[in-house]
Amino acid sequence: MIRSDAPVLLEIRDLQARVEDKAILKGVNLTVRAGEIHAVMGRNGSGKSTLSKVLAGHPAYTVTGGSVTYRGENLLDMEPERRARIGVFLGFQYPVEIPGVSNLEFLRVATNARRAEQGDEELDTFAFEDLVRERLQVVQMDPAFLDRSVNEGFSGGEKKRNEILQMALLEPLVAILDETDSGLDIDALRIVAGGVNQLASPDNATLLITHYQRLLDAITPDYVHVMAAGRILRTGGKELALELEQRGYDWVDEELAALEAAAGRQPAEVA
Amino acid sequence: MIHVGPRTRSTIVSKGISAGRSANSYRGLVQIGPKAVGARNYSQCDSMLIGDRAAANTYPYIRSQQPQAAVEHEASTCRISEDQLFYLQSRGIGLEEAVSMMVSGFCRDVFNQLPMEFAAEADKLLALKLEGSVG
Numbered sequence: 221m222i223r224s225d226a227p228v229l230l231e232i233r234d235l236q237a238r239v240e241d242k243a244i245l246k247g248v249n250l251t252v253r254a255g256e257i258h259a260v261m262g263r264n265g266s267g268k269s270t271l272s273k274v275l276a277g278h279p280a281y282t283v284t285g286g287s288v289t290y291r292g293e294n295l296l297d298m299e300p301e302r303r304a305r306i307g308v309f310l311g312f313q314y315p316v317e318i319p320g321v322s323n324l325e326f327l328r329v330a331t332n333a334r335r336a337e338q339g340d341e342e343l344d345t346f347a348f349e350d351l352v353r354e355r356l357q358v359v360q361m362d363p364a365f366l367d368r369s370v371n372e373g374f375s376g377g378e379k380k381r382n383e384i385l386q387m388a389l390l391e392p393l394v395a396i397l398d399e400t401d402s403g404l405d406i407d408a409l410r411i412v413a414g415g416v417n418q419l420a421s422p423d424n425a426t427l428l429i430t431h432y433q434r435l436l437d438a439i440t441p442d443y444v445h446v447m448a449a450g451r452i453l454r455t456g457g458k459e460l461a462l463e464l465e466q467r468g469y470d471w472v473d474e475e476l477a478a479l480e481a482a483a484g485r486q487p488a489e490v491a
Numbered sequence: 492m493i494h495v496g497p498r499t500r501s502t503i504v505s506k507g508i509s510a511g512r513s514a515n516s517y518r519g520l521v522q523i524g525p526k527a528v529g530a531r532n533y534s535q536c537d538s539m540l541i542g543d544r545a546a547a548n549t550y551p552y553i554r555s556q557q558p559q560a561a562v563e564h565e566a567s568t569c570r571i572s573e574d575q576l577f578y579l580q581s582r583g584i585g586l587e588e589a590v591s592m593m594v595s596g597f598c599r600d601v602f603n604q605l606p607m608e609f610a611a612e613a614d615k616l617l618a619l620k621l622e623g624s625v626g
Contacts, residue, residue, distance in 0.1 A: 276581050279573065304583035312581075316574045320596020326582070329592070333583035369596070370578075386582060 221422065222442045226253040229291060229394050229425050230275075236285035236450075237274045244270040246450035247286065252394065255422040259436055259461060260429045262447035263469045268429045269313060271447070272398040276310035277303055290394065304330075305337040307424075309392035311383040313399040318370040323382070326370050327352060331389045355388040358415045377408030384415040395419070396427040401435040413438030433465035448476050492520070492534075494527040494560065503534040506598050508617075509545035510624035516548040521562055523555040530560040538568045539597050541590070541624055569597070591618040 230252040237245040244267045252258055262268045274281050275288065277300035288295040290308060298306075318326070331351070332342040343351060356363060359381040371379050380400055387395055397416070401409055416439050420426055428435060436444070436458060444460040445452045448469075453476060454460065464472075492501045507515040521532045538547035549566045571593050579589035595602070595614055602610040 278577055299585075300577065300580040301583050301585050304581050310581050312578070316572070316578045318575050318578065318593065318596070319569070320599060321592050322596070326579070326584075326592070329584055329588070330582035337583070390582070 221255045223253070223255055223422075226255050226422070227291075228253050230295075230427075231289045232275075232286070233288075234286035235271075235274065235283070235288060237270060237281050237283045239270065239281050243284070244281075244450050245274065245286075248447075248450070248452055250445065250452060252425045252427065254393075254425055256442045257420060257426045257428065257439060259441040259444045259458075260427060260447055260452075261431065261444060261461060261464060263472075264431070266447040267450040268447045269398055270450075272310055272396045272427075272429055275303075275308065275396055276300060301333070304390070304392075305333050307334075307391075307393035309387055309390055309395045311380075311387065311395065311397040311400050313402060315371050315374075315379040315383055317372045317374075319372050321370050322366075323368055323370050324349075324352070324366040327366070327386065327389055330386065334390045352385075352389065355385060358388045358418055359384045360411050361385060376403040377405065377412075380404060380408065380412050381415070384412055384419075387419055388415065391419075391424075393424045394427065395424065396429065398429045399431060400428070401430055401432060409435065410438065433461050436461045446472055448472050453479075492532060493522045493524070494530040494532065495524045497526060497528040497530065499527060499530045501532045503532070503536075504600055505534075505536045506539070506601050507537070507547055508539045508541065508594060508597070508621075509547050510541040510621060512544045514546040514548065516550065518550040518552070520552040520554065521564075523557045523560045523562065525556040527557045528559045530557065532560075532562045534562075534564045536564070536566045537597070538566070539594065540568065540570050541594075541621070587618075587622060590621060590624070594618070594621060 228251060232248055232250040235245050235248040248271060260268050270281060274283060283296055295303060328348045331348065335342055352366065353363060361381050371382060374382060400412055404412060413435065416426060428439060441458050444456050444458060446454045453472060492503060503519060505517050507517055509515040515538060517536050519534060521534060523530050534551060536549050540547060547568060551564045553562050555562060571590060576586065576589050580586060594617060602613060605613065
């Protein structure tokens with residue numbers, strides 16, 4: 221929902237970043253206010269996944285320019301764990317498996333870290349078990365998943381639901397979901413989308429990074445941004461996603477080339 | 492592990508953790524005597540490497556004088572990967588605690604066999620020893 225008086229949660233200005241010696245983000249500008257749902261679409265290689273990793277503070281990426289403020293604070297200066305504790309959540313495209321670490325234990329430690337930051341009292345094992353059983357409903361997951369190691373042996377759909385479960389427990393203010401719909405069948409997609417919609421509120425915001433339109437049938441975005449060659453090329457409403465679905469991404473390349481030519485530079489190579 | 496009598500059984504579980512520039516070696520002997528008909532041994536040797544300069548070696552010695560005995564040995568290696576650490580950090584868990592959680596998980600099989608107070612001490616001592624070993 222767009223409200224012009226809603227507080228700005230995330231302000232990204234001219235963000236540039238590279239991985240090893242390859243420049244990926246070349247000046248991203250984006251403002252996210254409370255209550256909004258943004259979709260970021262683009263080809264593989266456009267930089268959309270990199271954007272999510274940079275916002276979360278992944279060590280493999282180096283910021284080479286620009287700024288990101290979260291609720292007025294400089295986000296880029298913070299360690300990844302601090303960003304998470306103050307309410308920035310990244311739903312991974314490929315959630316990693318952590319054998320030996322129980323899912324329940326991991327969720328409890330993470331939830332308490334967030335609660336401590338917010339000044340809430342930390343939950344003991346019993347109180348937490350009550351909370352998690354309640355939140356399991358959001359993603360329709362079986363409690364048996366709590367006793368297993370984090371993501372170990374989980375199917376693709378189960379891993380994504382585990383991400384949304386974490387979102388339900390951590391209650392972030394800005395949730396960045398990186399291709400949460402990739403690899404999901406129709407039922408899993410419905411559950412994940414249902415979870416995201418249930419958790420969306422006028423006080424938080426969601427950034428959906430997606431390649432396909434179909435997720436946006438289930439989660440209605442307020443803004444759709446198209447990324448290409450490390451920049452947001454165009455912003456529109458949900459109709460823009462439908463346009464992309466129909467026309468594909470080729471016209472994006474053409475527009476990018478035209479822009480580069482108009483600016484007097486060589487057309488950039490779109491990955 | 493020395494088997495003398497018939498139908499004796501034993502299990503060896505070894506968990507080795509190397510960090511920094513250390514090299515950890517497991518050197519074990521399973522000896523089956525001539526009278527140990529139907530004896531069985533299973534040895535599991537797991538190594539965890541923290542950082543990319545650590546190493547682990549396994550030297551299993553098996554000396555059997557009884558063909559009707561079964562001796563099995565399995566070895567595995569795992570790393571604490573940057574992606575796993577980042578996943579935990581992205582959920583608000585600090586680096587030291589993340590390493591500690593993964594190491595405790597790795598050692599669980601062994602710690603679960605120890606008396607509780609001793610296991611708790613071992614857990615804490617391990618975390619202390621590994622302080623500063625990542626990053």
